[in-house]
Amino acid sequence: MSHIGLRYGNGPEILKDINFTLQPGSMQFLTGPSGAGKTSLLKLIYLALQPNRGFIHLFGQDVSISSRDELALLRRKIGVVFQGFGLLGHLSVFENVALPLRVTGKKHDDYKDDVKDLLQWVGLGKSLDVSPDTLSGGEKQRVAIARAVVAKPDLLIADEPTGNVDLQMGKRLMRLFLELNRLGSTVLIASHDLSLIRSVSADVYTIEEGALSLNPAKRPRGKK
Ligand SMILES: Nc1ncnc2c1ncn2[C@@H]1O[C@H](COP(=O)(O)OP(=O)(O)OP(=O)(O)O)[C@@H](O)[C@H]1O
Ligand SMILES: [Mg+2]
Structure with missing residues:
Protein backbone atom coordinates (compact mmCIF):
# COMPACT_ATOMS: atom_id res chain seq x y z
CA MET A 1 0.00 0.00 0.00
CA SER A 2 1.27 3.46 -0.75
CA HIS A 3 0.54 6.94 0.59
CA ILE A 4 -2.40 5.66 2.60
CA GLY A 5 -4.40 8.12 4.67
CA LEU A 6 -7.39 7.16 6.78
CA ARG A 7 -9.83 9.10 8.94
CA TYR A 8 -13.18 8.14 10.43
CA GLY A 9 -15.88 10.67 9.51
CA ASN A 10 -14.64 14.17 10.20
CA GLY A 11 -12.19 12.99 12.84
CA PRO A 12 -8.43 13.38 12.75
CA GLU A 13 -6.35 11.38 10.31
CA ILE A 14 -5.61 8.07 12.08
CA LEU A 15 -3.15 6.86 9.44
CA LYS A 16 -0.98 9.41 7.66
CA ASP A 17 0.84 8.56 4.47
CA ILE A 18 1.44 4.90 5.25
CA ASN A 19 3.71 3.02 2.84
CA PHE A 20 3.86 -0.67 3.45
CA THR A 21 4.69 -3.81 1.49
CA LEU A 22 4.09 -7.32 2.73
CA GLN A 23 6.65 -9.54 1.06
CA PRO A 24 5.02 -12.78 -0.08
CA GLY A 25 5.87 -15.58 2.33
CA SER A 26 7.08 -13.23 5.06
CA MET A 27 6.13 -13.15 8.72
CA GLN A 28 5.54 -9.70 10.21
CA PHE A 29 4.23 -8.19 13.42
CA LEU A 30 2.40 -4.93 13.85
CA THR A 31 2.59 -3.25 17.22
CA GLY A 32 1.90 0.15 18.75
CA PRO A 33 -0.12 1.75 21.54
CA SER A 34 -3.84 1.09 21.97
CA GLY A 35 -5.78 3.33 19.58
CA ALA A 36 -2.77 3.84 17.29
CA GLY A 37 -4.55 2.32 14.30
CA LYS A 38 -3.43 -1.33 14.14
CA THR A 39 -6.93 -2.72 13.66
CA SER A 40 -7.67 0.03 11.13
CA LEU A 41 -4.57 -0.86 9.10
CA LEU A 42 -5.48 -4.55 9.13
CA LYS A 43 -9.04 -3.70 8.01
CA LEU A 44 -7.63 -1.81 5.05
CA ILE A 45 -5.60 -4.87 4.10
CA TYR A 46 -8.50 -7.30 4.33
CA LEU A 47 -10.70 -4.84 2.47
CA ALA A 48 -13.17 -4.11 5.28
CA LEU A 49 -12.32 -0.39 5.05
CA GLN A 50 -11.38 1.93 2.22
CA PRO A 51 -8.65 4.54 2.64
CA ASN A 52 -9.36 8.26 2.15
CA ARG A 53 -6.26 8.52 0.02
CA GLY A 54 -3.53 6.30 -1.35
CA PHE A 55 -3.42 2.98 -3.15
CA ILE A 56 -3.74 -0.61 -2.00
CA HIS A 57 -2.51 -3.47 -4.14
CA LEU A 58 -3.41 -6.93 -3.01
CA PHE A 59 -1.78 -9.92 -4.69
CA GLY A 60 -0.65 -7.49 -7.38
CA GLN A 61 -4.13 -6.10 -8.01
CA ASP A 62 -5.20 -2.47 -7.46
CA VAL A 63 -8.23 -2.94 -5.22
CA SER A 64 -9.70 0.52 -5.99
CA ILE A 65 -10.38 -0.50 -9.59
CA SER A 66 -11.38 -4.10 -8.92
CA SER A 67 -14.96 -5.32 -9.37
CA ARG A 68 -16.98 -6.75 -6.48
CA ASP A 69 -16.45 -10.25 -7.84
CA GLU A 70 -12.71 -9.72 -8.08
CA LEU A 71 -12.64 -8.41 -4.52
CA ALA A 72 -14.63 -11.41 -3.30
CA LEU A 73 -12.03 -13.71 -4.88
CA LEU A 74 -9.20 -11.75 -3.30
CA ARG A 75 -10.88 -11.98 0.11
CA ARG A 76 -11.01 -15.76 -0.16
CA LYS A 77 -7.22 -15.82 -0.22
CA ILE A 78 -7.11 -14.09 3.17
CA GLY A 79 -7.67 -15.68 6.56
CA VAL A 80 -8.63 -13.20 9.26
CA VAL A 81 -8.70 -13.42 13.05
CA PHE A 82 -10.79 -10.42 14.12
CA GLN A 83 -10.41 -8.71 17.48
CA GLY A 84 -14.12 -9.45 18.08
CA PHE A 85 -13.74 -13.00 16.64
CA GLY A 86 -16.78 -12.78 14.30
CA LEU A 87 -17.99 -16.32 14.99
CA LEU A 88 -21.47 -17.47 14.00
CA PRO A 153 -4.83 -18.83 3.06
CA ASP A 154 -2.19 -17.01 1.01
CA LEU A 155 -2.36 -14.24 3.60
CA LEU A 156 -3.19 -14.60 7.28
CA ILE A 157 -4.12 -11.48 9.21
CA ALA A 158 -4.55 -11.82 12.96
CA ASP A 159 -5.60 -9.03 15.31
CA GLU A 160 -4.33 -9.68 18.86
CA PRO A 161 -4.69 -13.44 18.35
CA THR A 162 -3.30 -14.35 21.75
CA GLY A 163 -4.97 -11.58 23.76
CA ASN A 164 -7.28 -13.93 25.65
CA VAL A 165 -5.20 -17.05 26.24
CA ASP A 166 -2.48 -18.03 28.72
CA LEU A 167 1.21 -18.06 27.86
CA GLN A 168 1.32 -21.79 27.14
CA MET A 169 -1.60 -21.62 24.69
CA GLY A 170 -0.15 -18.43 23.19
CA LYS A 171 3.02 -20.32 22.31
CA ARG A 172 1.01 -23.17 20.85
CA LEU A 173 -1.00 -20.78 18.65
CA MET A 174 2.23 -19.11 17.58
CA ARG A 175 3.50 -22.49 16.41
CA LEU A 176 0.39 -22.79 14.27
CA PHE A 177 1.11 -19.42 12.64
CA LEU A 178 4.75 -20.35 12.11
CA GLU A 179 3.76 -23.64 10.51
CA LEU A 180 1.36 -21.83 8.18
CA ASN A 181 4.15 -19.40 7.27
CA ARG A 182 6.52 -22.31 6.66
CA LEU A 183 3.97 -23.76 4.24
CA GLY A 184 4.14 -20.50 2.27
CA SER A 185 1.48 -18.17 3.71
CA THR A 186 2.28 -14.54 4.38
CA VAL A 187 1.47 -13.80 8.03
CA LEU A 188 0.73 -10.41 9.61
CA ILE A 189 -0.04 -10.32 13.33
CA ALA A 190 -1.05 -7.25 15.33
CA SER A 191 -0.02 -7.73 18.93
CA HIS A 192 0.93 -5.97 22.15
CA ASP A 193 2.50 -9.15 23.41
CA LEU A 194 6.23 -8.43 23.45
CA SER A 195 7.20 -11.87 24.70
CA LEU A 196 5.31 -13.40 21.78
CA ILE A 197 6.93 -11.01 19.32
CA ARG A 198 10.40 -11.65 20.70
CA SER A 199 9.92 -15.42 20.56
CA VAL A 200 10.14 -15.53 16.75
CA SER A 201 12.26 -14.05 14.02
CA ALA A 202 10.03 -11.61 12.18
CA ASP A 203 9.96 -7.99 11.07
CA VAL A 204 8.21 -5.77 13.59
CA TYR A 205 6.32 -2.69 12.41
CA THR A 206 5.22 -0.06 14.90
CA ILE A 207 2.38 2.40 14.32
CA GLU A 208 2.62 5.58 16.30
CA GLU A 209 0.93 8.91 15.66
CA GLY A 210 -0.31 7.72 12.30
CA ALA A 211 3.11 6.71 10.99
CA LEU A 212 4.65 3.29 10.50
CA SER A 213 8.25 2.40 11.32
CA LEU A 214 10.14 -0.86 10.94
CA ASN A 215 12.45 -2.69 13.31
CA PRO A 216 14.13 -5.32 11.14
CA ALA A 217 13.91 -9.02 11.97
CA LYS A 218 15.38 -9.92 15.32
CA ARG A 219 16.79 -13.31 16.12
CA PRO A 220 14.84 -15.28 18.68
CA ARG A 221 16.55 -14.99 22.04
CA GLY A 222 18.74 -17.90 23.02
CA LYS A 223 19.28 -19.03 19.44
CA LYS A 224 22.19 -18.34 17.16
N1 LIG B 1 -15.52 2.79 13.48
C1 LIG B 1 -14.84 3.82 13.98
N2 LIG B 1 -15.36 5.06 14.00
C2 LIG B 1 -14.68 6.11 14.49
N3 LIG B 1 -13.44 6.04 15.02
C3 LIG B 1 -12.85 4.83 15.02
C4 LIG B 1 -13.52 3.66 14.52
N4 LIG B 1 -12.70 2.61 14.66
C5 LIG B 1 -11.57 3.09 15.23
N5 LIG B 1 -11.66 4.42 15.46
C6 LIG B 1 -10.61 5.28 16.03
O1 LIG B 1 -9.43 5.08 15.29
C7 LIG B 1 -8.30 5.02 16.14
C8 LIG B 1 -7.52 3.78 15.88
O2 LIG B 1 -8.30 2.64 16.25
P1 LIG B 1 -7.80 1.16 16.05
O3 LIG B 1 -8.92 0.27 16.47
O4 LIG B 1 -7.30 1.01 14.66
O5 LIG B 1 -6.59 1.10 17.07
P2 LIG B 1 -5.72 -0.12 17.57
O6 LIG B 1 -4.29 0.23 17.38
O7 LIG B 1 -6.19 -1.38 16.94
O8 LIG B 1 -6.04 -0.16 19.13
P3 LIG B 1 -6.10 -1.43 20.16
O9 LIG B 1 -4.69 -1.79 20.46
O10 LIG B 1 -6.80 -0.86 21.36
O11 LIG B 1 -6.87 -2.53 19.50
C9 LIG B 1 -8.82 5.17 17.57
O12 LIG B 1 -8.62 6.49 17.97
C10 LIG B 1 -10.30 4.87 17.44
O13 LIG B 1 -11.03 5.62 18.36
MG1 LIG C 1 -7.06 -3.06 17.65
Missing part, protein backbone atom coordinates in the same frame (compact mmCIF):
# COMPACT_ATOMS: atom_id res chain seq x y z
CA GLY A 89 -23.51 -18.48 17.04
CA HIS A 90 -26.09 -20.49 15.12
CA LEU A 91 -23.39 -22.83 13.82
CA SER A 92 -21.34 -25.31 15.84
CA VAL A 93 -17.64 -24.86 16.51
CA PHE A 94 -16.91 -27.52 13.87
CA GLU A 95 -19.14 -25.79 11.29
CA ASN A 96 -17.58 -22.39 11.97
CA VAL A 97 -14.11 -23.75 11.33
CA ALA A 98 -15.23 -25.72 8.26
CA LEU A 99 -16.88 -22.68 6.65
CA PRO A 100 -13.89 -21.45 4.60
CA LEU A 101 -13.52 -24.97 3.16
CA ARG A 102 -17.23 -25.28 2.37
CA VAL A 103 -17.34 -21.99 0.46
CA THR A 104 -14.62 -23.26 -1.85
CA GLY A 105 -16.78 -26.31 -2.60
CA LYS A 106 -14.92 -28.92 -0.55
CA LYS A 107 -16.86 -31.96 0.64
CA HIS A 108 -17.54 -32.74 4.30
CA ASP A 109 -15.93 -36.18 4.09
CA ASP A 110 -12.77 -34.65 2.63
CA TYR A 111 -12.25 -32.01 5.30
CA LYS A 112 -13.81 -33.42 8.46
CA ASP A 113 -10.64 -35.12 9.73
CA ASP A 114 -8.53 -32.00 9.08
CA VAL A 115 -11.01 -29.78 10.92
CA LYS A 116 -11.16 -32.19 13.87
CA ASP A 117 -7.36 -32.46 14.03
CA LEU A 118 -6.98 -28.69 13.98
CA LEU A 119 -9.56 -28.21 16.73
CA GLN A 120 -7.82 -30.91 18.73
CA TRP A 121 -4.53 -29.03 18.29
CA VAL A 122 -6.01 -25.81 19.69
CA GLY A 123 -7.44 -27.76 22.65
CA LEU A 124 -11.08 -27.81 21.56
CA GLY A 125 -11.43 -31.44 20.54
CA LYS A 126 -14.27 -31.86 23.02
CA SER A 127 -16.24 -28.80 21.89
CA LEU A 128 -16.85 -29.63 18.23
CA ASP A 129 -20.63 -29.65 18.46
CA VAL A 130 -21.36 -26.74 20.78
CA SER A 131 -22.19 -23.17 19.74
CA PRO A 132 -19.26 -20.75 20.08
CA ASP A 133 -21.64 -18.57 22.14
CA THR A 134 -21.19 -21.02 25.02
CA LEU A 135 -17.37 -20.75 25.03
CA SER A 136 -15.00 -18.55 27.03
CA GLY A 137 -13.18 -15.63 25.39
CA GLY A 138 -9.96 -17.62 24.97
CA GLU A 139 -11.84 -20.60 23.55
CA LYS A 140 -13.64 -18.37 21.04
CA GLN A 141 -10.32 -16.91 20.05
CA ARG A 142 -8.98 -20.39 19.32
CA VAL A 143 -12.03 -21.22 17.18
CA ALA A 144 -11.46 -17.98 15.24
CA ILE A 145 -7.80 -18.87 14.71
CA ALA A 146 -8.66 -22.39 13.55
CA ARG A 147 -11.17 -20.94 11.08
CA ALA A 148 -8.63 -18.44 9.78
CA VAL A 149 -5.90 -21.02 9.11
CA VAL A 150 -7.92 -24.06 8.05
CA ALA A 151 -7.94 -23.27 4.32
CA LYS A 152 -4.21 -22.37 4.31
Whole structure:
Protein backbone atom coordinates (compact mmCIF):
# COMPACT_ATOMS: atom_id res chain seq x y z
CA MET A 1 0.00 0.00 0.00
CA SER A 2 1.27 3.46 -0.75
CA HIS A 3 0.54 6.94 0.59
CA ILE A 4 -2.40 5.66 2.60
CA GLY A 5 -4.40 8.12 4.67
CA LEU A 6 -7.39 7.16 6.78
CA ARG A 7 -9.83 9.10 8.94
CA TYR A 8 -13.18 8.14 10.43
CA GLY A 9 -15.88 10.67 9.51
CA ASN A 10 -14.64 14.17 10.20
CA GLY A 11 -12.19 12.99 12.84
CA PRO A 12 -8.43 13.38 12.75
CA GLU A 13 -6.35 11.38 10.31
CA ILE A 14 -5.61 8.07 12.08
CA LEU A 15 -3.15 6.86 9.44
CA LYS A 16 -0.98 9.41 7.66
CA ASP A 17 0.84 8.56 4.47
CA ILE A 18 1.44 4.90 5.25
CA ASN A 19 3.71 3.02 2.84
CA PHE A 20 3.86 -0.67 3.45
CA THR A 21 4.69 -3.81 1.49
CA LEU A 22 4.09 -7.32 2.73
CA GLN A 23 6.65 -9.54 1.06
CA PRO A 24 5.02 -12.78 -0.08
CA GLY A 25 5.87 -15.58 2.33
CA SER A 26 7.08 -13.23 5.06
CA MET A 27 6.13 -13.15 8.72
CA GLN A 28 5.54 -9.70 10.21
CA PHE A 29 4.23 -8.19 13.42
CA LEU A 30 2.40 -4.93 13.85
CA THR A 31 2.59 -3.25 17.22
CA GLY A 32 1.90 0.15 18.75
CA PRO A 33 -0.12 1.75 21.54
CA SER A 34 -3.84 1.09 21.97
CA GLY A 35 -5.78 3.33 19.58
CA ALA A 36 -2.77 3.84 17.29
CA GLY A 37 -4.55 2.32 14.30
CA LYS A 38 -3.43 -1.33 14.14
CA THR A 39 -6.93 -2.72 13.66
CA SER A 40 -7.67 0.03 11.13
CA LEU A 41 -4.57 -0.86 9.10
CA LEU A 42 -5.48 -4.55 9.13
CA LYS A 43 -9.04 -3.70 8.01
CA LEU A 44 -7.63 -1.81 5.05
CA ILE A 45 -5.60 -4.87 4.10
CA TYR A 46 -8.50 -7.30 4.33
CA LEU A 47 -10.70 -4.84 2.47
CA ALA A 48 -13.17 -4.11 5.28
CA LEU A 49 -12.32 -0.39 5.05
CA GLN A 50 -11.38 1.93 2.22
CA PRO A 51 -8.65 4.54 2.64
CA ASN A 52 -9.36 8.26 2.15
CA ARG A 53 -6.26 8.52 0.02
CA GLY A 54 -3.53 6.30 -1.35
CA PHE A 55 -3.42 2.98 -3.15
CA ILE A 56 -3.74 -0.61 -2.00
CA HIS A 57 -2.51 -3.47 -4.14
CA LEU A 58 -3.41 -6.93 -3.01
CA PHE A 59 -1.78 -9.92 -4.69
CA GLY A 60 -0.65 -7.49 -7.38
CA GLN A 61 -4.13 -6.10 -8.01
CA ASP A 62 -5.20 -2.47 -7.46
CA VAL A 63 -8.23 -2.94 -5.22
CA SER A 64 -9.70 0.52 -5.99
CA ILE A 65 -10.38 -0.50 -9.59
CA SER A 66 -11.38 -4.10 -8.92
CA SER A 67 -14.96 -5.32 -9.37
CA ARG A 68 -16.98 -6.75 -6.48
CA ASP A 69 -16.45 -10.25 -7.84
CA GLU A 70 -12.71 -9.72 -8.08
CA LEU A 71 -12.64 -8.41 -4.52
CA ALA A 72 -14.63 -11.41 -3.30
CA LEU A 73 -12.03 -13.71 -4.88
CA LEU A 74 -9.20 -11.75 -3.30
CA ARG A 75 -10.88 -11.98 0.11
CA ARG A 76 -11.01 -15.76 -0.16
CA LYS A 77 -7.22 -15.82 -0.22
CA ILE A 78 -7.11 -14.09 3.17
CA GLY A 79 -7.67 -15.68 6.56
CA VAL A 80 -8.63 -13.20 9.26
CA VAL A 81 -8.70 -13.42 13.05
CA PHE A 82 -10.79 -10.42 14.12
CA GLN A 83 -10.41 -8.71 17.48
CA GLY A 84 -14.12 -9.45 18.08
CA PHE A 85 -13.74 -13.00 16.64
CA GLY A 86 -16.78 -12.78 14.30
CA LEU A 87 -17.99 -16.32 14.99
CA LEU A 88 -21.47 -17.47 14.00
CA GLY A 89 -23.51 -18.48 17.04
CA HIS A 90 -26.09 -20.49 15.12
CA LEU A 91 -23.39 -22.83 13.82
CA SER A 92 -21.34 -25.31 15.84
CA VAL A 93 -17.64 -24.86 16.51
CA PHE A 94 -16.91 -27.52 13.87
CA GLU A 95 -19.14 -25.79 11.29
CA ASN A 96 -17.58 -22.39 11.97
CA VAL A 97 -14.11 -23.75 11.33
CA ALA A 98 -15.23 -25.72 8.26
CA LEU A 99 -16.88 -22.68 6.65
CA PRO A 100 -13.89 -21.45 4.60
CA LEU A 101 -13.52 -24.97 3.16
CA ARG A 102 -17.23 -25.28 2.37
CA VAL A 103 -17.34 -21.99 0.46
CA THR A 104 -14.62 -23.26 -1.85
CA GLY A 105 -16.78 -26.31 -2.60
CA LYS A 106 -14.92 -28.92 -0.55
CA LYS A 107 -16.86 -31.96 0.64
CA HIS A 108 -17.54 -32.74 4.30
CA ASP A 109 -15.93 -36.18 4.09
CA ASP A 110 -12.77 -34.65 2.63
CA TYR A 111 -12.25 -32.01 5.30
CA LYS A 112 -13.81 -33.42 8.46
CA ASP A 113 -10.64 -35.12 9.73
CA ASP A 114 -8.53 -32.00 9.08
CA VAL A 115 -11.01 -29.78 10.92
CA LYS A 116 -11.16 -32.19 13.87
CA ASP A 117 -7.36 -32.46 14.03
CA LEU A 118 -6.98 -28.69 13.98
CA LEU A 119 -9.56 -28.21 16.73
CA GLN A 120 -7.82 -30.91 18.73
CA TRP A 121 -4.53 -29.03 18.29
CA VAL A 122 -6.01 -25.81 19.69
CA GLY A 123 -7.44 -27.76 22.65
CA LEU A 124 -11.08 -27.81 21.56
CA GLY A 125 -11.43 -31.44 20.54
CA LYS A 126 -14.27 -31.86 23.02
CA SER A 127 -16.24 -28.80 21.89
CA LEU A 128 -16.85 -29.63 18.23
CA ASP A 129 -20.63 -29.65 18.46
CA VAL A 130 -21.36 -26.74 20.78
CA SER A 131 -22.19 -23.17 19.74
CA PRO A 132 -19.26 -20.75 20.08
CA ASP A 133 -21.64 -18.57 22.14
CA THR A 134 -21.19 -21.02 25.02
CA LEU A 135 -17.37 -20.75 25.03
CA SER A 136 -15.00 -18.55 27.03
CA GLY A 137 -13.18 -15.63 25.39
CA GLY A 138 -9.96 -17.62 24.97
CA GLU A 139 -11.84 -20.60 23.55
CA LYS A 140 -13.64 -18.37 21.04
CA GLN A 141 -10.32 -16.91 20.05
CA ARG A 142 -8.98 -20.39 19.32
CA VAL A 143 -12.03 -21.22 17.18
CA ALA A 144 -11.46 -17.98 15.24
CA ILE A 145 -7.80 -18.87 14.71
CA ALA A 146 -8.66 -22.39 13.55
CA ARG A 147 -11.17 -20.94 11.08
CA ALA A 148 -8.63 -18.44 9.78
CA VAL A 149 -5.90 -21.02 9.11
CA VAL A 150 -7.92 -24.06 8.05
CA ALA A 151 -7.94 -23.27 4.32
CA LYS A 152 -4.21 -22.37 4.31
CA PRO A 153 -4.83 -18.83 3.06
CA ASP A 154 -2.19 -17.01 1.01
CA LEU A 155 -2.36 -14.24 3.60
CA LEU A 156 -3.19 -14.60 7.28
CA ILE A 157 -4.12 -11.48 9.21
CA ALA A 158 -4.55 -11.82 12.96
CA ASP A 159 -5.60 -9.03 15.31
CA GLU A 160 -4.33 -9.68 18.86
CA PRO A 161 -4.69 -13.44 18.35
CA THR A 162 -3.30 -14.35 21.75
CA GLY A 163 -4.97 -11.58 23.76
CA ASN A 164 -7.28 -13.93 25.65
CA VAL A 165 -5.20 -17.05 26.24
CA ASP A 166 -2.48 -18.03 28.72
CA LEU A 167 1.21 -18.06 27.86
CA GLN A 168 1.32 -21.79 27.14
CA MET A 169 -1.60 -21.62 24.69
CA GLY A 170 -0.15 -18.43 23.19
CA LYS A 171 3.02 -20.32 22.31
CA ARG A 172 1.01 -23.17 20.85
CA LEU A 173 -1.00 -20.78 18.65
CA MET A 174 2.23 -19.11 17.58
CA ARG A 175 3.50 -22.49 16.41
CA LEU A 176 0.39 -22.79 14.27
CA PHE A 177 1.11 -19.42 12.64
CA LEU A 178 4.75 -20.35 12.11
CA GLU A 179 3.76 -23.64 10.51
CA LEU A 180 1.36 -21.83 8.18
CA ASN A 181 4.15 -19.40 7.27
CA ARG A 182 6.52 -22.31 6.66
CA LEU A 183 3.97 -23.76 4.24
CA GLY A 184 4.14 -20.50 2.27
CA SER A 185 1.48 -18.17 3.71
CA THR A 186 2.28 -14.54 4.38
CA VAL A 187 1.47 -13.80 8.03
CA LEU A 188 0.73 -10.41 9.61
CA ILE A 189 -0.04 -10.32 13.33
CA ALA A 190 -1.05 -7.25 15.33
CA SER A 191 -0.02 -7.73 18.93
CA HIS A 192 0.93 -5.97 22.15
CA ASP A 193 2.50 -9.15 23.41
CA LEU A 194 6.23 -8.43 23.45
CA SER A 195 7.20 -11.87 24.70
CA LEU A 196 5.31 -13.40 21.78
CA ILE A 197 6.93 -11.01 19.32
CA ARG A 198 10.40 -11.65 20.70
CA SER A 199 9.92 -15.42 20.56
CA VAL A 200 10.14 -15.53 16.75
CA SER A 201 12.26 -14.05 14.02
CA ALA A 202 10.03 -11.61 12.18
CA ASP A 203 9.96 -7.99 11.07
CA VAL A 204 8.21 -5.77 13.59
CA TYR A 205 6.32 -2.69 12.41
CA THR A 206 5.22 -0.06 14.90
CA ILE A 207 2.38 2.40 14.32
CA GLU A 208 2.62 5.58 16.30
CA GLU A 209 0.93 8.91 15.66
CA GLY A 210 -0.31 7.72 12.30
CA ALA A 211 3.11 6.71 10.99
CA LEU A 212 4.65 3.29 10.50
CA SER A 213 8.25 2.40 11.32
CA LEU A 214 10.14 -0.86 10.94
CA ASN A 215 12.45 -2.69 13.31
CA PRO A 216 14.13 -5.32 11.14
CA ALA A 217 13.91 -9.02 11.97
CA LYS A 218 15.38 -9.92 15.32
CA ARG A 219 16.79 -13.31 16.12
CA PRO A 220 14.84 -15.28 18.68
CA ARG A 221 16.55 -14.99 22.04
CA GLY A 222 18.74 -17.90 23.02
CA LYS A 223 19.28 -19.03 19.44
CA LYS A 224 22.19 -18.34 17.16
N1 LIG B 1 -15.52 2.79 13.48
C1 LIG B 1 -14.84 3.82 13.98
N2 LIG B 1 -15.36 5.06 14.00
C2 LIG B 1 -14.68 6.11 14.49
N3 LIG B 1 -13.44 6.04 15.02
C3 LIG B 1 -12.85 4.83 15.02
C4 LIG B 1 -13.52 3.66 14.52
N4 LIG B 1 -12.70 2.61 14.66
C5 LIG B 1 -11.57 3.09 15.23
N5 LIG B 1 -11.66 4.42 15.46
C6 LIG B 1 -10.61 5.28 16.03
O1 LIG B 1 -9.43 5.08 15.29
C7 LIG B 1 -8.30 5.02 16.14
C8 LIG B 1 -7.52 3.78 15.88
O2 LIG B 1 -8.30 2.64 16.25
P1 LIG B 1 -7.80 1.16 16.05
O3 LIG B 1 -8.92 0.27 16.47
O4 LIG B 1 -7.30 1.01 14.66
O5 LIG B 1 -6.59 1.10 17.07
P2 LIG B 1 -5.72 -0.12 17.57
O6 LIG B 1 -4.29 0.23 17.38
O7 LIG B 1 -6.19 -1.38 16.94
O8 LIG B 1 -6.04 -0.16 19.13
P3 LIG B 1 -6.10 -1.43 20.16
O9 LIG B 1 -4.69 -1.79 20.46
O10 LIG B 1 -6.80 -0.86 21.36
O11 LIG B 1 -6.87 -2.53 19.50
C9 LIG B 1 -8.82 5.17 17.57
O12 LIG B 1 -8.62 6.49 17.97
C10 LIG B 1 -10.30 4.87 17.44
O13 LIG B 1 -11.03 5.62 18.36
MG1 LIG C 1 -7.06 -3.06 17.65
